[in-house]
Amino acid sequence: MKYAKRNDGRKFNETRPITAEVGVIKNAVGSAKFQIGKTIAIAAVYGPNNVFPKFLQKPDRAILRCNYNMMAFSGSGDRVRPGTNRRGKEIGMVIEKAFENILDLSEFPKAAIDVFIELPQTDAGTRCAGICAASLALADAGFEMKDLVCAISCGLVGDQVVADLDYSEEDYEGGAVDIPIAMTPRTGEITLLQLDGEISKEDLKKAIEFGKEACLKIYEIQKQVLKAKYEETKQ
Amino acid sequence: MSKLVVVEKQIVVPGEILADGMDFLPGKGTFREGENIIASRLGLVNASGRVVQIVPLAGKYLPKRDDTIIGVVKDMSYSSWFVDVGYPYEGSLSMKDATAEFIERGASLSDYFAVGDVIITKVANVTKEGNIDLTMKAPGLRKLNGGRVIEITPFKIPRVVGKQGSMIGLIKDKTGCTLFVGQNGRIWIRGSSPEAEKLATDAIYLIAEKAHTSGLTERVGEFLEKNKLENQK
Amino acid sequence: MIVSKEYMESIITQNKRIDGRKFEEYRKIEVEYGISSRSAEGSARVKIGDTEVLAGIKMELGTPFPDKSDEGSIMVNVELIPMASSLFESGPPSINAIELARVTDRGIRESKALDFKKFCVREGEKVWLVFIDIYPINADGNLFDACYMAALAAIKDANFPVLEEDKINYKEKGKEKLPLTKMPISCTVWMIGEKFLVDPTQEEELASDARLSIVILENGKICAMQKGGSMALRAEEIFKMIDIAEEKTKEIRRYFK
Numbered sequence: 001m002k003y004a005k006r007n008d009g010r011k012f013n014e015t016r017p018i019t020a021e022v023g024v025i026k027n028a029v030g031s032a033k034f035q036i037g038k039t040i041a042i043a044a045v046y047g048p049n050n051v052f053p054k055f056l057q058k059p060d061r062a063i064l065r066c067n068y069n070m071m072a073f074s075g076s077g078d079r080v081r082p083g084t085n086r087r088g089k090e091i092g093m094v095i096e097k098a099f100e101n102i103l104d105l106s107e108f109p110k111a112a113i114d115v116f117i118e119l120p121q122t123d124a125g126t127r128c129a130g131i132c133a134a135s136l137a138l139a140d141a142g143f144e145m146k147d148l149v150c151a152i153s154c155g156l157v158g159d160q161v162v163a164d165l166d167y168s169e170e171d172y173e174g175g176a177v178d179i180p181i182a183m184t185p186r187t188g189e190i191t192l193l194q195l196d197g198e199i200s201k202e203d204l205k206k207a208i209e210f211g212k213e214a215c216l217k218i219y220e221i222q223k224q225v226l227k228a229k230y231e232e233t234k235q
Numbered sequence: 236m237s238k239l240v241v242v243e244k245q246i247v248v249p250g251e252i253l254a255d256g257m258d259f260l261p262g263k264g265t266f267r268e269g270e271n272i273i274a275s276r277l278g279l280v281n282a283s284g285r286v287v288q289i290v291p292l293a294g295k296y297l298p299k300r301d302d303t304i305i306g307v308v309k310d311m312s313y314s315s316w317f318v319d320v321g322y323p324y325e326g327s328l329s330m331k332d333a334t335a336e337f338i339e340r341g342a343s344l345s346d347y348f349a350v351g352d353v354i355i356t357k358v359a360n361v362t363k364e365g366n367i368d369l370t371m372k373a374p375g376l377r378k379l380n381g382g383r384v385i386e387i388t389p390f391k392i393p394r395v396v397g398k399q400g401s402m403i404g405l406i407k408d409k410t411g412c413t414l415f416v417g418q419n420g421r422i423w424i425r426g427s428s429p430e431a432e433k434l435a436t437d438a439i440y441l442i443a444e445k446a447h448t449s450g451l452t453e454r455v456g457e458f459l460e461k462n463k464l465e466n467q468k
Numbered sequence: 469m470i471v472s473k474e475y476m477e478s479i480i481t482q483n484k485r486i487d488g489r490k491f492e493e494y495r496k497i498e499v500e501y502g503i504s505s506r507s508a509e510g511s512a513r514v515k516i517g518d519t520e521v522l523a524g525i526k527m528e529l530g531t532p533f534p535d536k537s538d539e540g541s542i543m544v545n546v547e548l549i550p551m552a553s554s555l556f557e558s559g560p561p562s563i564n565a566i567e568l569a570r571v572t573d574r575g576i577r578e579s580k581a582l583d584f585k586k587f588c589v590r591e592g593e594k595v596w597l598v599f600i601d602i603y604p605i606n607a608d609g610n611l612f613d614a615c616y617m618a619a620l621a622a623i624k625d626a627n628f629p630v631l632e633e634d635k636i637n638y639k640e641k642g643k644e645k646l647p648l649t650k651m652p653i654s655c656t657v658w659m660i661g662e663k664f665l666v667d668p669t670q671e672e673e674l675a676s677d678a679r680l681s682i683v684i685l686e687n688g689k690i691c692a693m694q695k696g697g698s699m700a701l702r703a704e705e706i707f708k709m710i711d712i713a714e715e716k717t718k719e720i721r722r723y724f725k
Contacts, residue, residue: 381475429485429487
């Protein structure tokens with residue numbers, strides 16, 4: 001099915017408007033809010049903490065624990081029952097993997113760095129918004145990282161490759177393919193990649209390129225937001 | 236041709252390229268990738284000579300031998316205390332390192348330090364695995380009574396102290412408070428009134444917020460003058 | 469901040485507070501409506517000092533209780549998420565979360581601020597269930613008042629969903645507001661030593677011995693109370709706390725005009 005014009009009029013490679021802010025959760029060592037379109041993610045970092053039970057500790061480095069949760073009133077339809085669910089657990093795990101080799105965890109042996117991601121409102125692209133927020137929060141906390149991490153959901157709506165699908169596009173009656181991608185902006189290496197649907201290799205290549213393009217734009221915003229906390233107060 | 240891609244005191248984020256070329260050496264907060272030197276944490280660029288390093292703007296305490304720190308007693312066993320020092324695992328203060336006094340066998344440990352006590356203590360040793368041994372056997376180390384303990388990132392502590400103690404002296408002077416600064420980012424404040432302590436607290440948070448700026452001593456002086464307490468006016 | 473209980477008490481006996489406030493002074497209050505307007509039927513954000521709480525309302529159709537065949541109901545849930553404080557752990561609601569939820573529920577339900585009969589779709593068959601989910605995102609004391617205010621603000625912000633043949637049409641936004649006819653306001657008064665204070669910070673809460681949450685209506689009637697803490701209270705103390713709550717709820721009510 002032909003998807004000639006996007007529901008909200010965006011260009012095919014255009015992301016929704018993005019805003020971000022750091023230092024939003026005072027009790028946390030680092031925190032950030034990342035909003036893309038109507039999807040809002042808040043990330044808070046705590047730690048390094050001690051780890052129990054002991055067998056979970058790693059003797060030479062910290063472990064990273066990511067917790068992803070949608071608030072009960074954040075879904076596009078029915079209420080989301082609070083409590084752990086399989087989808088949330090899986091997303092938490094892939095987000096951990098997206099950061100595992102980027103963070104220098106050897107600074108704090110036997111400890112854990114905890115990242116909590118909560119979504120008060122969603123409109124697709126939630127795990128990617130969560131990753132962007134978590135990246136800001138970890139940098140804001142002062143942890144050693146090889147690079148920031150940016151993420152965006154690209155894919156196919158009908159027959160058209162697009163960047164940053166919103167919920168109406170994911171739900172498109174002509175079919176849609178959703179591809180969340182996370183990458184480190186300096187090297188362009190991909191640290192998270194998932195795919196739901198049916199897509200040709202050529203379209204996948206194009207989607208990943210849209211993803212890289214969008215991530216570089218997100219990176220500029222992340223950099224600016226991290227520095228703004230200090231720069232606006234600079235003499 | 237090696238070149239520095241950033242300027243001194245520029246704020247950089249993890250992953251930013253700082254220098255290009257093998258003439259530069261990666262210092263703290265940076266790493267080498269191919270010919271480039273890359274920042275590995277949020278902070279200010281400091282390029283002295285060939286070494287390029289980052290002065291962190293945030294981060295948690297990493298204990299080092301001989302650090303003087305402020306700890307809180309959390310627990311005790313029959314022969315030692317466990318002290319929270321702002322690190323994932325508690326430091327351990329054994330009976331023999333607790334005091335120069337002779338402790339009788341069977342004496343109650345809580346006569347010396349009880350759970351909840353705030354102490355200035357010194358890091359005697361840190362192992363590779365992160366086990367911390369503390370000692371109270373050095374001049375100036377003791378229990379601190381009353382007052383409050385606030386916490387900032389340890390990287391800003393030098394700014395709170397100032398050149399030759401000028402900043403901390405300014406705060407003590409203008410608020411009348413006694414202050415002890417721990418290298419773990421904790422600061423103990425005790426004044427003649429909670430208002431005096433709050434003023435000192437606010438001044439320290441101001442320093443932490445603007446640590447990377449210049450003219451800070453004047454700014455803090457102005458702040459303390461403007462918010463002077465009633466009995467000092 | 470780390471402060472010993474003894475030190476806190478010594479300051480309190482001098483009639484002072486650790487942050488310089490007066491005993492009956494609230495920190496800065498902020499109320500923002502519609503923070504999750506795309507997904508929630510009603511939502512709000514409340515900030516008291518550094519304590520920040522989000523609340524949202526989702527409505528579902530359900531069957532009424534047999535003895536209340538023409539009435540809907542509310543279900544209040546508080547999640548003390550670990551994002552808000554290093555003292556909170558992941559997992560099912562702790563007793564603290566349950567108490568916060570039930571006290572908030574009591575204030576709204578017993579005041580009859582919401583006319584449950586207006587939640588009836590078809591008597592004996594279908595009624596609206598109003599789920600109020602409350603999430604503190606930064607905890608620095610006084611969650612009782614903050615959670616309550618967030619719930620009330622979310623109700624004030626809420627509209628009925630659009631019903632099409634007994635199914636909710638989420639693609640459209642409802643225009644009919646929830647039937648909030650009264651404005652019960654909560655104020656929790658705490659005791660440290662012999663003194664009463666409101667809106668404690670986290671450190672003050674840890675040093676306190678007893679608290680009393682009081683919900684008061686516009687007409688001055690008390691519609692809910694909850695005592696917490698292990699110290700016993702004398703009757704004169706309770707009435708002194710009610711006096712304080714009467715004054716403070718008048719001030720707080722202004723945020724819900």
